[in-house]
Amino acid sequence: MKSKKLAVLISILMIVVLVVVLASTIFRVRTISFNFLNQRYVLKDCTQDDYLNDVTVPYGDSIFLVDKAKMISSLEHNNPYLNVISVETTFPNNLVVHAAEREEVYAIRFGAEADDTFAICDQNLKILKFCNNAYLHRVGYIAPIKVNISYADVDLAADGYDTADFINNIYITPVLQNLANAFAKAGYNMVSLKGFATEINLRESGNFVVNSSGAELEFVKTVELTTKYGINITISNATTLLDTKVALGLQVYDIEHDKHNTTGEIYVFENSGKIVASYRQ
DSSP states (O other), rough: HHHHHHHHHHHHHHHHHHHHHHHTTTTTEEEEEEESSSOSSTTTOOOHHHTTTTTTTTTTTTTTSHHHHHHHHHHHHHTEEHHHHHHHEEEETEEEEEEOOOOOOOEEEEETTTTOOEEETTTOOEEEEEOOOHTTHHHHHHOOOEEEOOOOOOOGGGGGGTTTOOOOOTTTHHHHHHHHHHHHHHHHOHHHHHEEEEEEEEEEEEEEETTEEEEEEEEEEEEEEEEEEEEEEEETTTTTHHHHHHHHHHHHHHHHHHOOOOOOOOEEEEETTTTOOOOEE
């Protein structure tokens, strides 16, 4: 009986030793490969070594102990256009990085209107690069949508941000993100959105509101979209119900587009608890 127990213990010990030996030799990270899930344009000439440059690569580490979250963060910080979806473990010793190239959606002007600095961002407002106005007008370049900001309480300065940072401003971040999401729900992907709009102005409009104490000037944050076709869309109070306002504005836009109108403005606003979209020449 004792000999049987001893044999079992020895067997278990040998298995443990075998697992430890395998883990320390075979199950060590030796290769890292990349699998892109979309078409590459900016990154088309980049190699695997380019992506891993200046990244702490876990070569030689146990494949079971790789800090994938840290690896993703490092990859995305050093490669602004890289959007890492996941890191897959393929045994015995390979990691596969599933990634996509970030789409250039907005070119946000930094500073005053006379300044010539733009931050090219994706729809999540990650800064992919800084550029000037001439860069946006290169021949053959499908430029992102220019964004001009004239909100009194927003002052973007280029020296406050670096490439790969996210613009996180309580007044503009939700508006631009919600705007992209609203167009996506309306059937526009980011490429077709850039084909639809050339410029977005974020400004404040003053409206007089009458209450018990008299008339007061109330400032409302407004989004103005300049379209390539010529009919512009202005959305009043863009901080609320933006999905619905964009959808309604696009419905009226399609009607006027079908009439071959190439000028005028669609004004979307709230009136007595309802959302109204009105076209005016």
